[in-house]
């Protein structure tokens with residue numbers, strides 16, 4: 087089968103490798119769509135970061151590895167003990183395998199497991215292949231009405247959803263999303279699905295603001311042309327935002343978010359800040375803002391899938407598809423230039439199931 091494998095920095099190859107077979111408790115999927123993530127860009131241009139040159143402590147896997155951790159596939163075969171799934175079932179994969187025995191795993195907060203392995207970085211297989219095998223526990227069956235493309239969105243939307251929930255949203259609030267990339271879009275879509283929340287989005291790219299406007303975002307700010315802090319205060323009667331989500335990952339966005347969050351409000355950092363930067367900690371005293379982070383997801387898949395069945399996650403206008411051999415030229419490269427929001431690789435073009443009836 088064909089698979090995109092990572093060998094090292096800027097060395098990714100389209101290989102022909104053996105098809106995997108499911109063992110006990112595993113399920114074999116024909117991959118339909120695999121989204122390209124910001125972390126894939128980091129891995130390609132700056133890696134190895136997530137992938138391993140030495141065996142991973144949990145899985146023993148090292149490079150070269152099949153990439154791809156945001157994917158949806160259909161069941162083609164199940165191992166013993168995974169037979170509650172049937173061939174043809176559409177599956178969204180939760181790609182993080184945890185140790186199951188540490189303090190955090192036993193508490194159910196598995197996103198803090200210190201030894202996670204990620205399908206598509208350091209497990210056997212990934213979504214950028216015609217087939218892949220995952221443990222039953224990582225497979226979320228999608229209900230009728232959720233498309234294969236949406237299935238591949240569950241992973242990044244779960245990141246956004248987790249960040250949104252860390253902001254403690256409540257009806258009547260104003261919440262600002264800083265950064266309109268895929269995680270910002272996901273935060274907007276999740277917040278919009280909640281009752282009576284005013285969402286403001288700050289995003290410098292005109293192209294991304296246009297995409298957000300087409301998705302229905304009404305309050306969009308361009309941080310290059312307006313003073314974001316003043317604009318947010320103006321839109322909130324001078325109070326500031328009840329909560330802010332930093333999905334931008336640039337110091338200016340974090341500082342604007344901190345300065346424009348209302349006293350006692352929440353500021354959630356979900357973006358990856360790759361460099362340290364200074365900020366005025368006195369503003370923490372002044373506003374008693376709760377500054378926190380959001381790490382991947384933890385039991386968030388069911389809520390995202392439920393919102394999907396209710397139409398919260400349209401794919402039109404912001405999700406583009408490419409073919410497997412175009413992974414670098416039409417995937418990694420345009421994303422690195424911010425010329426696209428979400429690009430998915432369509433893996434088995436001729437094997438897509440018929441669209442489900444709404």
Ligand SMILES: [Zn+2]
Nearest residue numbers: 123124125156
């Ligand atoms: Zn990702």
Ligand SMILES: [Zn+2]
Nearest residue numbers: 185188191199
């Ligand atoms: Zn653990």
